[in-house]
Amino acid sequence: MKKLLCMSVTGLLLGSAAFADGQTLTVGTNVADAGVLDPHSATSTADKGLLHWMFNGLVRIQPGQSNPDFIEPDIAKSWTTSADGLTWTFALRDDVDCHGDYGRIDANDVVYSLTRASDADRSAFAGDFAAISSIEATGDFEVTITLANQIPSLLGLLISYHGGNIVCQDAVEALGDNYAQTPIGTGPFMFAEYQPQQFIRLVANPEYFRGEPQIKEIVYRYIPSDSTRDLAFQSGELDMMTGRQDQIWAERIKKVEGANLVLMSPGEMSVLSLNKTMAPLDNILVRQAIAHAINREELVAFRGADVIVPAISPVPEGNLGYTDDVPQYAHSVDRAKALLAEAGYPDGVTIQTIHTNNPGMLPTMEAVQAQLARAGINMDITVVEHSTFHEQIRKDLSQVVHYSALRFPVADVYLSQFFHSDAIVNTPSGVTNFSHCSVADAQIEAARAETDATRQLALWAEAQAAIMEDLCAVPLFQARLLWVWNDKLDLGVEVAGSLNLSPPVTELARFTD
Structure with a gap:
């Protein structure tokens, strides 16, 4: 271990200085x-x-x-x-x-x-x-x-x-x-x-x-309040701020004098993970009903086409290894209701979710809640502070987890972190596999070691298809990151x-x- 020098860490951390404008x-x-x-x-x-x-x-x-x-x-x-x-x-x-x-x-x-x-x-x-x-x-x-x-x-x-x-x-x-x-x-x-x-x-x-x-x-x-943060930026109290991921906000902030708005790529991947160990989500017919009840095009219209891109695969579009050749579940409230009845829930089901109060994420979950309700799926949302959300979902306390992530753009990263059994939350190696998915372990592992690029892509495609067939999660959209700073x-x-x-x-x- 290297020897520490004489200046104390307390002096470094607590010392304060006044800096000139600019x-x-x-x-x-x-x-x-x-x-x-x-x-x-x-x-x-x-x-x-x-x-x-x-x-x-x-x-x-x-x-x-x-x-x-x-x-x-x-x-x-x-x-x-x-x-x-x-x-x-x-x-x-x-x-x-x-x-x-x-x-x-x-x-x-x-x-x-x-x-x-x-x-x-x-x-x-x-x-x-x-x-x-x-x-x-x-x-x-x-x-x-x-x-x-x-x-x-x-x-x-x-x-x-x-x-x-x-x-x-x-x-x-x-x-x-x-x-x-x-x-x-x-x-x-x-x-x-x-x-x-x-x-x-x-x-x-x-x-x-x-x-x-x-x-x-x-x-x-x-500053969790969007309106408070916006006012602080417009008054000059803030030089830079996180933006709201919707087009109406983006169009409005672009009109602010001196505002430099940037929509950064790649977008965060927004996914609804379904915990297959918890009833009624242990029934694949219920998971299929949820998938059919969700209307991605409506979510895009809600947030804005310049900001949101619909997602159909568990790997984001644009990542190495992405494929759209996966089972897809067209929006249909009637089909969702029929699947619930077939699963033994003709009067509908209730599912629970813990969700962050982050204003960039909560409106999306509320929109999904309204879509599910049309099909007889009642989703109760317990709203908590953002850091508490991360803590509780990693303890496997939520039946449904709405998670947004931006990762190194290679299919292996998303597949390994969100869909390999080694990553199941509340286990020693847990990361972000909230669904307890394991159906694609063999393909994910084989792709990691595959030296032939064509075969590697095929294995990643097989993994994505298996995950969507089992409906470990419902991909929602990719949302670009919005930041604004003064010019x-x-x-x-x-x-x-x-x-x-x-x-x-x-x-x-x-x-x-």
Whole structure:
């Protein structure tokens, strides 16, 4: 373990500074409070977006992009791969410092980080790393990763997102349980202060290896009310904010003077997972009735065609391995009612769901609730705060889970995290398989190791067809991420998308006036 320097972490975290106009970026997000800020445990959209500005991975997707074609070095400066694709060796930069006095990142920190990300007791993303058989420091600034079998994209696991975020071992061990609310990273901005249900304050990292940020402070405010957030932006209290994922909002905000609206790609995949272990959803006829009762075109009209794209497969359109050759369930209230009667429920059924109060998600679930009611399916919604929602659905407490996710755009990621039995929630390796789906395990596993690209695509297609045949979940739509910032803020890059769920605020960002 590296020796800590003299400055205390308390001084770093609690120190306050007043910055001149043009040096503070104020951001409004649409949740009521922070959840978990440990990057290996954070699962909520708002938390991951904030961590985007604080952490690095071995590699990253070029800021402003979301396509794997734009992967580039981050903490790793280069890498080599063995002929069989099972051994990857990463040469690290030797000038990456942890925030505060936690020393320089070296191979031991990287090994610690990825080992921690692979541990189900310490990481929400452990299942993603199942194919890794060893992670070793093969030099002070060299790490070798060995795979048990080939996977579609190791680099996709090592970007600065989810388990790929590199943490500082000394900081994690020194802060213990407090690390979840006082994250220490290596990125352009450092954690400084947290006021519950109000804001988190970040300050510029003067030792950032790509250069000191031009913006000196970020105030990340928790404003769950859309109208309050909109008024704060229009009055100049906010420089940037999370937008509402519907077209009416987008058209209105575009008319605000000085507003720069960006619809980022790829879209979040919105899916209704059906817990097959809970009656009446253990009856496939009931699951089929739900699928037929849902009207995607109505949902698109409700949210807006520029913002929403209907989904028919459990893998998002545009991902490597996507297919539309899957069983489909045309909207038909009469068919839904007939299926319920055949299942032994001629008078309808009642199902339960726990749902977030996030204003970007709740209206969709209320619209689905109204659609189901037409077919005699009563869906009782228990609304909870967003972080509580994530906690409770992972304890397997909800019959129906409406979940929106943006992942590395390869079919294996969505299939493994949402539909492989290893990912069933409330189990040691649980991730986000809320339906207890297992019908496509064989195809998912075979595709991971398949070296023939054509055969791999076929296996992914078979998996998607099996999942839709068994109706583990009902895909709803893909919703693009809407962010708006004032036109005096120059992020230094063109923003087409972001897997990290927030725009790239890097050392390049600045105010132009």
